[in-house]
Amino acid sequence: MARYSDNFIEELKFSVDIIDVVSDYLELKRAGNRFKGLCPFHNEKTPSFFVNPDNNFYHCFGCGAGGDVINFVMEIENITFTEAVKVLAEKAGIKLPNLTDREKKLYQEREQLFEINKTAARFYNYLLLETELGADSLKYLKDRGFTEDDIEYFQLGYAPDEWKAVLSFLSKREYSLDMIHKAGLISKGKNNSFYDRFRNRIIFPIFNIRGEVIAFGGRVLPDSEQGAKYLNSPETAIFSKKKNLYGLNRAKKYIRQEQRCIIMEGYTDVIQAHKKGIKNAVASLGTAFTDEQAKLIKRYADQALIAYDSDTAGNKATLRGLEILNNHGIDVKVITLPEGSDPDDILRENNLELFNEYMDKAESLVDFKIDMIIKGRNLNDPGVKIKTLKEAAELISGIDNEMEKEIYVERTSQKMNFDKNVLNKEIKMRSKKKKRKNFSRKEKKIDKRRKVKKSDIVRIQEQLLSYFITHKHLRSSLSQIISADDFYGKGKKLAKIIWNGPFISDSVSSDKIKSELGEDLKSYWSEIIVKQKSGLNKDKLFNLAKFVVEKNLEVSKNEICSRLNNGQNDLQTLNQMLKKFHSLNSNSERGD
Template identity: 40%
Template sequence: MATRIPQEFIDEVTSKTNIVDVISKYVQLKESGKNLFGLCPFHEERTPSFSVAEDKQIFHCFSCGRGGNVYKFIMEMENKTFPEAVIEVAQMGNISVPDQYENQSTQYENSDSRTLLKMYSDAAKLYSHILTKTENGTAALKYLNGRDLGDDLIQTFDIGYAPNNNNLLLQFFKDRDISEDVLRKSGLFAENQEGELFDRFRDRVMIPITDESGNIIAFSGRILNKEASTAKYMNSPETPIFNKSKTLFNLNNAKKEIREKGNVILFEGFMDVISAYKAGVTNGVASMGTSLTDQQLYTLSRLTDKINVCYDGDDPGVEATYRALTQLTDERFTYGVISIPDKKDPDEYIRSEGAQRFQNLTNNGVQTPISFILNYFKRNYNLNNEHDQLEFLNQSLHEIVKLQSPVEVDMYVGRVADEMQVSKDSINKELDALRRQMAIQQPANNYKHVQQKALEQVTSSVRPKYDRLEKSERYLLYWAINFPEVRINLKGDGFKFVHQDYQRIFEKLLSYVEQEEIDDEINISDFMNVLDNNDKNLLAELEMMNMPDEYSDQEIDDYMTNIKNSGLETQLKEINQQLKKAALVGDSKLQMDLLKQLVDVRRTLSN
């Protein structure tokens, strides 16, 4: 059984960790004022509302309300417990973790999702062992080596082999007492007509698919026998832990390079990603056999604003590239195309031309989408035929008209004019006519877009409004947290907040200060470790308020007065309501009693 992680180790990890370094692995952060902002990783948004305060080592989303320290971020981002998050953060910072603490991170809670994660991890280890350590894996290992995938790359991607055996994996998990219900949910097994389970993957090279955090959540199995009638690739079905519309292959490995290079390369297949990685191009990902979804685009938008498409160079690959470009219309990104020469796929090009030439191609051979599209149109038409010329012109102008830069427009108008052997003036006249036509249609077509933009602007500016009482509580609690003399005065006065959320944090603050024997300012990030999730969110919100550096004694007195008087103001409202009821029933005696109470409360308030 793992040893409880001591506070001394947590303190060491905290002192050696910068929250910006950790969050930057997941979110593209940009400085704005004294804090850093980016798109929130916990919900979809267009306008960055996720803020990181480096000086306080905390984060807060002004939109969804999540907030906390570096451990809270990892806990929510990767669905980990607090001890697991401490270990994760330590490993990110290359901080040595004693074995007795590291084992803590492998303890799974009793939930289906954690059981499935453990099953996929164990299955990957089994497949890897079969590939590299047994005779059953010899043919698969020979196939991989024949594609220049050596031991290091096989280990990096946890590649394995599922032998041609109906119940090897099934028996493996039955021996571990995994229930029938979980086995069916896992996606690792199929069932026959009698309802009996059998291994879904057989005689296939197994490529694990991981989530953004590196947890194995699915497999892609490649058939070894090309002559077989079955599909070349088989992917896991969707399960409680695998949603193909949210998943990008290799994102966990590629995140760092995507941020550093400022772009992501979208490949067509998993083996292309692996081959590119082997060639030193490590910012590549692949989708799950479909075009990029909104969820996948949002995930990428937190890391970069540039997507380069690198599909196969043969005819189907060119068609797939064109389809991808027509679907990639998200305005958060700019797009490029990396065309593989000689109708080769990336893997073939790397093996024939070498890693260095492939790196040069990905770095220096990026086409603009319009350049690729004009070439694509040209492939489909005979420009010596007048009918084809006009069709080519019509399609080309509908792409050029979308361009915003006058220089780009002039450049591509000149290119089309050269292709058709006509003057640029005549092309420009056609382009002007198209613009006028589109301008007439634009109001109707653009209405929905304008409405959406207006809605986003309104919703992004909405901020919660607090009455005088709650404003006083929020500001007073902020000063009590950050200035010891304020909290000492409140404690000595026996002060209590009206709202329980603020009172609870205040009580936790006093307990934390006493237990840690703190006489000066507290460490906000460390204080968060003693709060529950909701209180962490609230504390982060308070700490992100735009407050001055110092307070005044009069300000503190006013806040305390407002809070203390709130009870009297509530009494006034209640007495006035009772007076109305007494008047309705004609109870003059009760009215006199209530009026006397009303005078007494007002006198107390005025004093």
């Protein structure tokens, strides 16, 4: 993390409106003095994500994610602190201060990786469009219906059938061997020699959502026998396959507009789709979806249509991926394409109308899974039919909505030519088993919720703590009235760190305090700050602090009396309680 001065970070956060920043990623609605929306970091149906514009903090009461505007950009964009500061500084029109030598080196290395990839992309693009070396690849692309405008739009290129073409090109531009290797453009061979990773391949640059080249995909020509059909860049400091989607930089605006994303398998599928006007299409960089990719899509839409060929869509890896999308609250539908066809094939034949028909007929994930269960089975065989029935019942029993469940029972019984009452009986039996399993878990959750319910006194303590953190000039005065021992639970842990350390000083920034906390307290920190009420002046805060001390004194006194009245005369325990009482009494007198 770059060590920018506290003053600079405070100036940056003050200059950027967190509501404006967060609204670029999700819809926010006013809720009192705060704003709320569906959390972009976990799946939820009821908004538990709150943003407080008064102090530029956010917190999700569902998953615990929280922090300031810099933390938000880091998490949502999956970038470093330094990169988030740069993004926000550009947004606010603020010039960045100088970094330390080490920080500058790390930052410059990442920047150089972007630069190397950008330069390589231009090199590949030039070879494809302007040289004889790329003539065959250019003809292949044009034969598939792509124009030079399409090629430029996605910056397609060609890697020649040479061992050191891109290596030589980049080396002449004074990029080091080490950095070219770190970018994933060259591989290490025997005797520590290096050679181009991509050779005799059509090149598809892969961009992050900000439009920076982070990696490449390479496809061999149909008549080539050189290695695998597709080859991607390895994982690098700026590229993780599981965290990106091909074409999202171009598609994100349209996905948000249409509130659905079309997920395809190949690069050319996406390019052909965009060419034909289906601009909300992306490719998954592999058939198995990841949590990170699901979160990416969830930022922009609540529905995803999968347009893989039938063999790919039905394999286990793809089905697991579709479950991941579903688990993130995305309404998943599967477009069933003819055997052996992909979107590129259909759209290339100018059959946009036909593809739209396939999209309109897209099946729900449950329907598709039932089809996969039935597919290829001889349902005339009683044993096979019973096995298929049980598998379908297991699937349908997991549906919570009774009306939806009944619809799938009706459809499945028709597809299998089976009495729906028998299917219903099997489903009910399985549902009862699941309810019994979940009963004890639910009871534990209810007990847990009862335990964590905050009393009025704890809520007041949280307000005091939040003001102590964000209003540096009040720290010294407040600490004269209330001590760390006056707080409960996590509040007490946080108060002890602040009261008993150097952070009591009004010269210490809130970020400095936060940097010393563990993850549990960081989450608690953002929670109390986002709930901070505006308009509490110094006198009101001091009165609240005195109220807390007096309440604690009353509680302590009652505990001692209760033990004595009940004959619980353990001297050691009583001495400890009396010591606590005198300490609280001392605090009470100090606050008068």
